[in-house]
Amino acid sequence: MADVRIITANEAAALAAKLCKVQVVAAYPITPQTPVTEDLAAMIESGELKSEYLTVESEHSAMASVVAASQVGARVFTATSANGLLYMHEMLHWAAGSRVPVVTACVNRGVGAPWTILNDQQDSIAQRDTGWIQLYCRNSQEVLDTIIQAYRIAEQVLIPVMVCYDGFILSHTSYPVEVPPQDDVDRYLPPLDGNLGIIGGGYMNVNPLILSEPRLDPNSDLRPGYMDIRYRLHEDLRKALDAIGQADKEFEAIFGRGWGGLIWEYGMVDAEHVLVSMGSLASECTLAADELRSQGLRAGVIAVRAYRPFPDAALSRALRKAKTVTVFEKDVSYGYLGALATDLRSALFDAGLTPKVCSFVAGLGGRDVRPEQLTRTAADAILKQPALGWIDLKGIA
């Protein structure tokens, strides 16, 4: 019989890390991530999970220590939110450049100033260009399953993975979550043989200073310069699109659940008007799509699950018949549009598609986004002029 528990996404994340038999955890507390680190601490102290636990003094140190532990071949985990993630920023670049299979949960929260502890996705969106894989989850089950998939992906492509889920909306809300049997997880995720050659032979200078141009090594083999190594990361990140899709397919084969791979689609078979979003807001968009259909508009929903690498081809394919694309997102690239809308427009332009693309910033700092608002805003976008803007602003002249 399936092991179904009523748990929060934070509990699901900690359970996932345990199922993946992580060997080193380092974390620093920040709301709303804290229950993840508390649960893991209890599992490790009780002996339920055999792992080292570093109660570090900052997020910068949390990421620094899991990167180093990963470099010697341990499977590692950390979690953070908001300003904690921003404090890690330097180390996020370092992790990706080091090509280590670190997995991090980002419990999405708005960033200060001014302070908010509530949800939006500005924190992880601000890390878009660090070279990480970013996966966004719509519900707690997806959080548990995606963390398991994340190790599979990271250890295959040697690029770190950030699993993002909405603070409070998911992190502190209990839902039924099926916890898979350990044997199945072990079958899906074999033990890490991740020693990057640092231990057990030879001398290495890991991540040294590098020149712009290629240079001969002592065996007279030409080694790449800085730009060439960065290109390799970029190229491998693009190729990771396949690995992400594949990891989800193989997951489905064993566990009977899939999450759409790169993008998740709802009502897309005949949809002309598509609502695009990420995380829990995408699930909410399905209510708006149903309502729009009852008003005679053929609406569908796409949840962008993999935001980096960006699934431009998958999105263009899914949107090839769309007349209106309305993006709702909990972030903004200040001075322009939401980040997702910007990327999506670029992908559609490259594919020669010209639907009306509307961009809406919603729900920053925990402001409630109601399905009626999504319906009304999408209907206006479909029926009236192209629209851009922030929805549900209040209290400003």
Add this chain to the structure above:
Amino acid sequence: MATRAARDLPTEEFILPGSRSCAACGLMLTYRHALKALDPGKTLVAVPASCMTVLHGVYPITPVKVTCINTPFAATAASASGLVAGLKAIKREDYTVVAFAGDGGTYDIGIQALSGALERGTNFMYVCYDNEGYMNTGTQRSSASPAAAVTSTTPILAKAQHKKDMIRIVEAHRIPYIATASPSFPLDLFDKVKTAKDIRGSRYLEVLAPCPPGWGFPNKDLIKMGKLTVECGIHVLYEIREGRLRLTSRSLVLAEKGRKKTIADYVKGQTRFKKISKDQIDALQQWTDQRWEEFLQRHNRG
């Protein structure tokens, strides 16, 4: 057993010709003797962005026969903590993790990660090679720069504050082993690294590493300058085990026979002190004497 003569040091060299450090680099000499005291085949060295990065060479060539993990500036002790945890997780605790950071990476940007690692009792050795400034970026002031030193960020008025007393901060963590050393006293340095290697828990070594371009003295005087730092008492050689301080090497001799060299002798051979006034010399002398008395008292207390 203390090493008595240079001929008793291991002859194998772990830094090969071709290092990118400056001529007469105090750090380079420190590292040379430290590696001899370690087991480089079973050592992981964590290094922040610093002179040490340069010493280790430019990809894909390194002159150093030890595995070096480069880390961002603020992260040295945190990276070392991760290496220690990772090695434990993969059951390779036969490796020793040694962090090597300069004064900027220790006193300033790295102090938070260092304090965290020491507070957690991380089983590693941390060596601060103190050259009293941001020498790799061109001699900017650090909190380890001495008072009255001209640096590139105190170019006109010279530094107004005394050096931070980093070791007292480290000592507040009550770690099992703390020591100071100098590349001009290599036997003492070698013995301390060797002692530290075999102790479990956090071990902290601070080496005052003279820097000819940063301090402004001729390359040929490196050894002499290192000796002078100890003989004038501005740098004191000691070790602290379980809270008990014991003077060692030349500092122990000076404790018995008295100090003869003064701060005036020390500053005159260095261009960084070109603007030092009589009052500033007196102040630095007073600062030095007061610290010396404290060390002497602790040493005598046993």
